Amino acid sequence: MTKDPNAFGLWDGEVTADLPKDFDAGLYFIGRIHTPWKERKDCPKNARESEAVCTIEVDERWAPALKDIESCSHLVVLYWMDRSRRDIVLQVPRHYGVQRGTFSLRSPARPNPIALSVVRLLKIEGATLSVVGLDCLDGTPLVDLKPYFASTDAVPEAVVGWHKTRQG
Numbered sequence: 001m002t003k004d005p006n007a008f009g010l011w012d013g014e015v016t017a018d019l020p021k022d023f024d025a026g027l028y029f030i031g032r033i034h035t036p037w038k039e040r041k042d043c044p045k046n047a048r049e050s051e052a053v054c055t056i057e058v059d060e061r062w063a064p065a066l067k068d069i070e071s072c073s074h075l076v077v078l079y080w081m082d083r084s085r086r087d088i089v090l091q092v093p094r095h096y097g098v099q100r101g102t103f104s105l106r107s108p109a110r111p112n113p114i115a116l117s118v119v120r121l122l123k124i125e126g127a128t129l130s131v132v133g134l135d136c137l138d139g140t141p142l143v144d145l146k147p148y149f150a151s152t153d154a155v156p157e158a159v160v161g162w163h164k165t166r167q168g
């Protein structure tokens with residue numbers, strides 16, 4: 001499978017922007033995520049679609065930063081969608097077939113292809129976490145881990161209008 005993000009073409013109705021010449025910041029990948037999925041078509045479309053147990057391997061350098069994480073039932077996982085285009089501003093998600101702005105979507109194609117999922121932490125052995133609730137390809141780079149606070153992160157009344165009323 002290709003790792004070139006631009007190998008993925010555009011659908012009818014999709015629009016790109018010219019990317020800036022330089023990056024504004026750098027980041028450190030802190031580990032890798034291992035999942036059963038080798039091809040994008042096999043990935044769950046979102047993190048609630050699969051009960052597959054996935055593993056998050058944190059680099060040894062950052063292992064001390066895992067202290068106390070075993071006390072968390074759920075974590076926010078941020079990861080880098082390394083096989084996504086970064087230049088699409090208007091996209092036509094295949095399963096909806098309607099043109100929408102990138103920032104109104106959870107698509108991996110975005111200027112900074114950062115994905116997030118709230119996962120259930122099953123166990124931690126050394127610097128390896130077993131979790132349920134991911135939707136990414138095997139080998140996806142890990143950007144960050146944070147505790148999920150139901151008290152402040154959950155917004156039960158939140159609405160995505162286009163999704164609620166969608167035709168396609």
Ligand SMILES: C[S@@+](CC[C@H](N)C(=O)[O-])C[C@H]1O[C@@H](n2cnc3c(N)ncnc32)[C@H](O)[C@@H]1O
Nearest residue numbers: 043044045081082083084106108115116136137
């Ligand atoms: C719709 S995104 C949602 C990601 C995340 N849960 C979020 O909401 O930010 C999930 C899809 O991204 C695609 N994907 C998974 N891993 C990827 C990777 N490493 N690079 C590019 N696309 C990826 C797959 O098609 C998968 O179904």
